[in-house]
Amino acid sequence: MAPPASASAFLRALKAEGLDVVEVGDWAGHNRNSKGAWGPVHGVMIHHTVTKGSARTVDICRKGYSGLPGPLCHGVITKDGRVHLVGYGRANHAGLGDDDVLRAVIAEQGLPADNEANTDGNRHFYGFECENLGDGKDPWPAAQLEAIEKAAAAVCRLHDWNERSVIGHLEWQPGKIDPRGFTMASMRARIADRLGSGAAKDSQPLPPPRRPVVDLSQLVAAARTNPRASGQPVTYSGVRTVEAALVDEGLLSKRYSDGHFGTTTIAAYSAWQRRLGYRGKDADGIPGKTSLVKLGQRHGFDVRN
Structure with a gap:
C-alpha cells in the first residue's frame, strides 16, 4: 500500500530502468481524478489493447472512445518496446475486480481465482496497455516483452514491491483474457529476476502459454x-x-x-x-x-x- 508517486518520480523510475519513454501531450495532468479517488496504489496491471498500429493504439489509449473516456492506462507499450505515457492519475483501465485478489496483491501472496467484480481497480493499480490484437496469434516481439518487464519492475522499485504486485487483467476481472499470448507467471518470473539482480538482464524467451x-x-x-x-x-x-x-x-x-x-x-x-x-x-x-x-x-x- 502506498500513495501514488508523483508524475515526475514515475517518469524518472521508468527512465532509470533503461526504457525508451515517449511523453504524449499533457500526460502528467490527464486523468479521471474528478470521477473518483486515485490511490492508495497496490500494484501494476498489464493489458493487451486489441488494436493494430502504434499511432492508433496510443491515440485510443489517450483519448478513449464512446462510453469509456481516456486515459485508458498510464503507459502504452508498443511493439517496438517504447513506453508512451498518455495519462497519470485515475485511468479507465482496470474496472471492477475481485477484492480477494486485491488482498493477495497487497500481501504479495499467490492469487486466488477471480470470481467477483466488487472492487474499484482504477483507484488502486497502475496500468500498462500493450499493443497486441489479443487473438493468440499476434506475436509479442522480444523488445516489447522486455519493456513490459522493465516497466513493471520500475514501478515495483519505486514502491519497494516484489513481482507479486504485478498482475494481468485476466487475474483481476472475471471474463477478461488479457494479456493473451504469454503467461503472467512467466512474466512475474522475469520481473523477479530483474528485481533480484538490481540490474538489466538479457531478455529470455517466454515459455509457450498454457492453454485453458x-x-x-x-x-x-x-x-x-x-x-x-x-x-x-x-x-x-x-x-x-x-x-x-x-x-x-x-x-x-x-x-x-x-x-x-x-x-x-x-x-x-x-x-x-x-x-x-x-x-x-x-x-x-x-x-x-x-x-x-x-x-x-x-x-x-x-x-x-
Missing part, C-alpha cells in the same frame, strides 16, 4: 441447468472461457459474460453453431464437441470429453 481446458461434459451440464432462470453464476471456469470467446466473436454482450450459461449465452452459442452451418436441433445452443473445438481453435483453449 474446457470440459465439454461440465459445460453441457451448465447449459442444461435451468437455463431460463436467473441466479448465481455457474462455478465452473470453463463457462467464462467460452463466454469470453463468444464476446470476442461479437455474439455475446460483455455484460452477459458472467459465468451463467443461461438463455442469453445459449442464444449466443446457437448463433455460433449457425455460423458454422448447423441448423435446427443442431443449432440449439447446447455445445457439441465439433463446434466447441472450432471455437477453441480460434480463441486459444482446448476441449476434453
